[in-house]
Amino acid sequence: MDRLARFIVEKRKFFLGLFMLVLAISVLLAPMVRVNYDLTRYLPGDMQISKAISVMEREFGLKGSAQVMVEESNIPRALLFKDKLEHVSGVNQVLWLDDFADVTKPLALIDRDLVEDYYKEGHALFQVIFDEGDHSLKTGSAIQKIEELNDGKIYLRGPAADAFRLRQTATSEVMVIILLVIPIFLLILILSTSSWIEPVLFIAAIGVSILINMGTNALVGEISYITQTTAGLIQFAVTMDYSIFLLHRFGEERAKGVETKAAMINALKHSFSAISASSLTTIAGFAALMFMRYGIGFDMGLVLAKGVALSLLSVLLLLPALVITFEKAIERSHHRPFMPNLKKFARVVLRLRVILPAVALLLPVAYLAQGSNHFLYGGEAVTPQTEMEDVFGRYNPLILMVPSGSIQRESALSAALGDLDGVKDVQALVTVADSSIPREMIPQDIVDNFQSERYSRLTVLLDTGIESAASFAAVGSIRETANRYYPGQFLMVGSSPAVSD
Template sequence: MDRFARFVVRRRQWFLGLFGLATLFSAVLIPRVTVNYDNTRYLPQAMGTREAIAIHAQEFGSHGTAQLMVDGVSIPEALQMKREIGETPGVSDVIWLDDFADVTVPLEFLGGALVGRYYREGHALFDVLFAENDYSPVTGRAVASLRRLGNGDVVLRGPAVDALVSRERGSSEILVITILVVPIFLAILAVFTTSWFEPLLIMATVGASVVINMGTNVVLGEVSFITQAAAPLLQFAVTMDYSIFLLHRFAEERAAGAAAGEAMGEALKHSVSCIS
């Protein structure tokens, strides 16, 4: 470990350049990491629920579903809305009243329960079937497009909508949490370090490691949305302690009269036991 520590200190420019390139490369890869929002993917293979889901998908397909309601429309306007929904990329089928009855005849001659299921007091309710599953990015884009129909005067619900909302909330909540937590981290570092520059240095170093961690997740194929949201903050919290250990040990070695390079080598060597 002594030889390795001295090698790291002696070739620090190499390591700085290497990790700088790794950070840039990983930052480019982050948007390419597939985030999975389907928690059923993590059920045990032998679990009955997972087997039932697999059989259902095999027999009936794994298509996302949603319901769309529009207010204040006549029957012809509802038919036009149905056509617009069906033309939306990612939508495979739309089910409405006209699939079960002739809507050209007065509604009074149709079954009240059937009519009330799809059309009531100017409210038209459509069942939407998507080409891919609820958690697919294609389905998510389709739901986003459906939101804009009728100048945005539509209401959506269903599993596909819930999946998209989870993604949107996850992204926004990560931003809010980061804004709240970063000042707390800086305050903690300001208390436990001896220079105003040290907290910024630690934040930059740990931030680079977070970027590398998130970017290299691309080799895993996909990661859970929980991992995507929680891992950066957990990594900040854990590695912040290690950085403080290293800086304190470096300060002790410097106080003992060691040169900067030698002090960092000793600090790195003796801090490994805390880190490992």
């Protein structure tokens, strides 16, 4: 270790230049990192919903969808607004009341339930289908343009709107978190050091490794938005003590009167085992995440393990170069230790050792209590509840795909699904067009929305939250009903089924 420590100190300028070069490359790579906001893509491939998503993409394409509501509207204004929606770049199709009934007639002559699905209390509700998927940047841009339409108050909800809000939240909130956490980190470092410059060097060394980690994620291929927004802060939190180990040892050597370079060599020799042991156990812990069946574990484990390894290299190779370069500034900015003497506290802790058995008795209680924690697995927690629920009720769609070819069975299934608790509406080709009408007479864009060569698609609208006992019960009932009409032949896609799985 002595020879390695000497090599690191002697070649410090080389390592400093190398890190700056890699940092510059990483900064250029950072914008190229592809971020995935669709957590269903991490579901194991052998799960039923993963297979269903693949089939739907092949048969119908994964087009995003959202609902748009406008206030203080009437039929002519609603038709004008629909025309504006259809001309928004990224919008593929807009469905409204006029697609299912003649709106030139008095509304009293049209089925009331149908009218209130799209027009109620002066509010118009449009179903928007996009060119690309819910999580596409093009779809997000279309949603932003819809929000900017100057037609009074506009509300949006649905999978595409949720994905857009999630992306906005992830981008903005991470900056808020950084602004809140960095001062806390600085305070900890100031309390742990005896120089005003040392915390800056700590942050510089670990910060460089974080930026390199973020940039090299471009080489990974694609990472989740959760990893993108949390990896840097987690990396900083779990590796900041490496720098403290090295600098404390360096300070002890300097206090003995050892020359700067020799002090750093000794510090590297004596702190290497502690730093490497700490980092390797952390890397092993994060690497264990990579063996999760849920693919986001591999995603987070790989990025975090890579980040800790880079922090280790940064502390051992970059920090010595920075400390030696700024050693005079460190000495000039020396201050008295702020950390209080903990001897009295240690004596108190020693006296209280008798309570340890009582604490041990609480462990089984804590273990049992943790089973009562309530977790939210989807994006509902970050999706604001809007005025749309007050007018049109909740919107929780799921897709059911069944083999095409039997209008009678599809009609019977649609009717049975509509009678289930928690089901608000069922939209299928057999419900939007009378079964006696020849399929050739129905507009092709409507047919394509509900039917492919092999499958018929039914959209089941649930009047429940996405992550609730009621939604999971409804999903179970829908599966049982679909299996009764199409044993082992149906496929289901949706937020509630995904969370349930």
